[in-house]
Amino acid sequence: MDVVSDAISAVRIGRPSSQRVRVSGRWCTRLDPYDGAGFHVVLEGSCWLLPDGGDPLSLGPGDAVLLPYGTGHVIADRPADAGAVERAVPFGQWEAMREPLAADGVRDGSGVVEMLCGKYRLDRDRVHPLMAELPKVVHLPNRVGGRPELRAAIDLLGRELAEMRPGSGIAVPGLLDLLLVYMIRSWVAESTTGVWSAALGDPVAAAALRALHADPAAPWTTARLAEQAGVSRPTLARRFTSLVGRPPMAYLTWWRLSLAAALLRDGDQPLAAIARRVGYGSPYALSHAFSRAFGTTPGRYRAQATASPSADVAGADA
Numbered sequence: 001m002d003v004v005s006d007a008i009s010a011v012r013i014g015r016p017s018s019q020r021v022r023v024s025g026r027w028c029t030r031l032d033p034y035d036g037a038g039f040h041v042v043l044e045g046s047c048w049l050l051p052d053g054g055d056p057l058s059l060g061p062g063d064a065v066l067l068p069y070g071t072g073h074v075i076a077d078r079p080a081d082a083g084a085v086e087r088a089v090p091f092g093q094w095e096a097m098r099e100p101l102a103a104d105g106v107r108d109g110s111g112v113v114e115m116l117c118g119k120y121r122l123d124r125d126r127v128h129p130l131m132a133e134l135p136k137v138v139h140l141p142n143r144v145g146g147r148p149e150l151r152a153a154i155d156l157l158g159r160e161l162a163e164m165r166p167g168s169g170i171a172v173p174g175l176l177d178l179l180l181v182y183m184i185r186s187w188v189a190e191s192t193t194g195v196w197s198a199a200l201g202d203p204v205a206a207a208a209l210r211a212l213h214a215d216p217a218a219p220w221t222t223a224r225l226a227e228q229a230g231v232s233r234p235t236l237a238r239r240f241t242s243l244v245g246r247p248p249m250a251y252l253t254w255w256r257l258s259l260a261a262a263l264l265r266d267g268d269q270p271l272a273a274i275a276r277r278v279g280y281g282s283p284y285a286l287s288h289a290f291s292r293a294f295g296t297t298p299g300r301y302r303a304q305a306t307a308s309p310s311a312d313v314a315g316a317d318a
Contacts, residue, residue, distance in 0.1 A: 003200060003209050004185060006255075007128035010262045016176035018118030020161040023094075024111045028076035030088035036121040038067045039183065040075065041154050045113035050074040050085060051137050062142025064150065066183045068134040070119075077113065091117075116158055120180055123265065123305075125294075126258045129245065130188070130196040138187050150182040199243040204229050208240055208248055216256050217279035222248055252279075257293045260286060264298055265305040271298055 020043075031038065033052070040049065041064045049057045049065055052072040056079050059065060067073065074080060074088045140147065157175040160168050191197040199205045207229040212220065225248055226236040240248045256278040263274045271283040280286035290298050 003128075003130060003196075003213055004181065004188065006213050006259075007130040008180060008184065010258055011122040011124065011127055011131060012120060012177075012180075013123050013265070014121040015173050016118060016120045016180070018116055018157065018161060018172065018176055020114070020158060021117055022112065022114045023077075024113065026077055027094065028074060028080050028084050028088045029091050029094035030074045030085070031072060031091045033072040034070040034119065035124070036070050036119050037180070038070060038073075038119040039117070039179070040065050041116040041158075043114040043116065043154075043158055045111065047113050047115070048076050048079050049137070050076065050080060054137060057137065057139060059139075060142065062151070062154075064140040064142075064154065064183060066134075066138040066140070066180075066187075067136070068131065068138065069136060070122075071136050075115075075117075077111065116154070116161065118176060120176070126261050128258065131184075133194050133196050134184070134187065138183060140183060140186050147182070147186050150179070150186055153178045153182050195243065195245065202239060202243055204231050204236060204239045205243045208236060209244070212248070212252050212255065216252065216259060217277055219279070220249070220252055253289070254293075256280070257290055260290060260298070261294065261301065264302040274298075 040059070042059045042061055044061060046058065046060045049059055050073060051057070051067065054071070057065065074085050076084070076088070080088070140150065142151075153175055157172065157179060160171050160175060188194065188197050188200060199209065208225050211225060211228045222233050222237060226233045229236055231239070237247060240251070244251055246254065260274050260278045263269060263277065269277075271286065275281070275283050275286040278286065280289065287298055290301070294301060296304075
């Protein structure tokens with residue numbers, strides 16, 4: 001596993017969902033804040049996104065936008081004033097009327113906008129700092145020849161949602177996961193201000209991070225990790241701490257416990273098996289460290305996670 005994959009896997013729960021929406025005329029719809037990440041991709045036409053507390057954003061054909069923190073927002077055919085935002089139709093009601101209708105109810109096909117709208121459910125108890133660093137709105141504008149993987153995933157997802165052919169029940173969630181990876185990957189690759197963009201672009205810090213994420217259960221020491229990165233211990237400690245925000249062994253402890261939490265939440269492995277997978281010598285050692293970090297025992301954490309709603313996301317309006 002790599003850092004981006006692990007950062008996403010540690011927080012993603014349930015199954016993602018998406019709809020292909022087509023509308024025309026005058027329209028304005030609202031999605032309330034939710035516990036997850038939402039996205040919109042414009043396939044045809046143009047529209048506006050108005051995030052709560054943020055600036056309006058114009059979206060054109062091929063543009064993708066990710067809202068990593070489930071920020072409430074309005075999408076509309078044009079910039080909307082406060083009154084129009086207040087009167088915005090809830091997405092669930094609006095999506096049910098998605099045929100291209102003009103304002104007077106006559107189908108004319110003018111000003112047609114077609115979008116992919118969806119969401120991912122996330123567990124924010126132990127968010128990786130890479131995910132926490134994402135801005136409130138990640139805008140990935142379309143540009144000729146840019147982000148070919150993202151464009152391919154959007155095209156494939158759009159076709160699956162339009163046709164719902166045999167096997168779409170497996171293909172659509174897989175493509176949605178792929179879309180999330182490509183959106184975050186694009187932001188990491190293009191960000192000029194992100195701490196984690198710098199860390200993953202630094203050969204020393206990136207080599208150490210790859211090693212820790214590839215085998216978190218290994219008996220790592222600063223000396224062994226420095227050897228893996230091809231530098232001295234002081235150089236590794238200085239570069240890693242400066243870019244990642246904590247020393248290598250402190251990051252390893254944090255990641256091991258975050259991984260243990262994900263394994264407790266998503267599976268039924270016994271604590272002894274989880275302890276071995278994340279590098280603790282015994283269930284007791286893991287339980288002690290976990291309780292200190294999370295304020296509860298692994299057993300109680302698993303029970304609470306099981307009791308929490310983690311079913312498939314039922315729609316982008318949920």
